[in-house]
Each structure stands twice: as C-alpha cells, then as structure tokens.
Amino acid sequence: MQANERKTIVSELITLIETGNAHVSLDETINDIPADFRTVIPENLPYSIWQLLEHIRITQWDIVEFCLSPDHKSPKWPDEYWPEKTDSISDEKWEETLEQIKKDRNRFFDLLNNDKTDLYSPLPHGDGQNIFREALLIADHTSYHLGEILVLRRLLKCWK
Known part of the structure; x- marks a missing residue:
C-alpha cells in the first residue's frame, strides 16, 4: 500500500470514529x-443514557486493549459490558467516563497513525481480526448506541 493511500484510509477511519460522518458525534449526542x-x-426500554455511555466506554x-495487548482478557459477556442500573x-463519574472514551480513542488513533501498524493482516492473538476491522467495529458499535441515546433524549424531551 502506498503512503498516500494509507494516510487517506487512516484519516477516513479517524473521522468516522470521531464524527460519525452521517451520524451525530459523541460530543453532540451527550452535550447538555x-x-x-x-x-x-423510559418505560419499555432496558437502559439509561448513563448505561449506554458506560457500555460504549x-x-x-x-477493543483497544485487544488490539494493543496479546495478553488482554476481555470482560465476561454480557454482564461485564453493561453497568448496573443506578x-x-x-458529574465526576460522568466526566471520567467521557474522558476515558476520548483517551482510549486517542490510543487507538496512535495505533492507526503508526506507519508500522499493519491495518489488514490478522492479529496474531485473535481469530482473524485486523486493525481495519476493529476500527470499523468501534465506529459501528459507537454510532449504534449513540443513536439509542438520541432516542432516549427525544423520549425524555431533552433533545433539540
């Protein structure tokens, strides 16, 4: 892959994760x-905005730990991926979660921006996953749950 092509792909992946392109960004979704x-x-729904945000984190x-560390052990699905109702x-915990999301994104962006990172070869410690796929997974998973947060905000009448 040529350097220009790689830069374009990495730039598009980062933009997709940060802004959602056709979707509302994290910052826009949780603002105010x-x-x-x-x-x-809300009635007949399983999660709060907080639970969705923490699940995203x-x-x-x-995903980021899996990409960076062959020794990483994932949480138990689904119990350890979802916080309990509260x-x-x-405000401190809310901000801590937002900061951790941004910090982990930046760690992943550093991996993407590293010219030595192979975007397409399977990770040696996975079962076929590659960095490109994991970037799409972060973007897809986040946008899905941000959409749910927007629906909750509309139901709670706290969206534009």
Whole structure:
C-alpha cells in the first residue's frame, strides 16, 4: 500500500470514529444532557443514557486493549459490558467516563497513525481480526448506541 493511500484510509477511519460522518458525534449526542436525565430508564426500554455511555466506554476500551495487548482478557459477556442500573451518577463519574472514551480513542488513533501498524493482516492473538476491522467495529458499535441515546433524549424531551 502506498503512503498516500494509507494516510487517506487512516484519516477516513479517524473521522468516522470521531464524527460519525452521517451520524451525530459523541460530543453532540451527550452535550447538555441534564444530570437528572442521565439515569432515567423510559418505560419499555432496558437502559439509561448513563448505561449506554458506560457500555460504549467499556466496549471501546476492550477493543483497544485487544488490539494493543496479546495478553488482554476481555470482560465476561454480557454482564461485564453493561453497568448496573443506578438512580444517579455524579458529574465526576460522568466526566471520567467521557474522558476515558476520548483517551482510549486517542490510543487507538496512535495505533492507526503508526506507519508500522499493519491495518489488514490478522492479529496474531485473535481469530482473524485486523486493525481495519476493529476500527470499523468501534465506529459501528459507537454510532449504534449513540443513536439509542438520541432516542432516549427525544423520549425524555431533552433533545433539540
């Protein structure tokens, strides 16, 4: 692969993960959510905004760790990928989760930007996964759950 082609692919992957392209970005999705709405679970729905956001963090962290460390042990599915229901979440914990999402994204972006990272060969410690696939997985998984957060915000009447 030529350097120009690689730079284009990496740039597109990073843009997809950061902005969602045709979807609303993480920052836009969670901007200005009133603290008392973070843990509300609307009738007939299984999760709160908080649980979805924390699930995004846990899953993205797991993907990034899998890519970076052959010794990584993933959490137990599904129990350890979803936080328990809670009546409230502190501003500190909310911000900590957002910061960890951004930190893990940046760790993954560093991996993508490293010219020595092979985007397409299977990872030696996986069962066919490659970095390109994992980048698409982060983008796809995140956009899916951000869409759910937007639906929750609409139901709670706290969206534009």
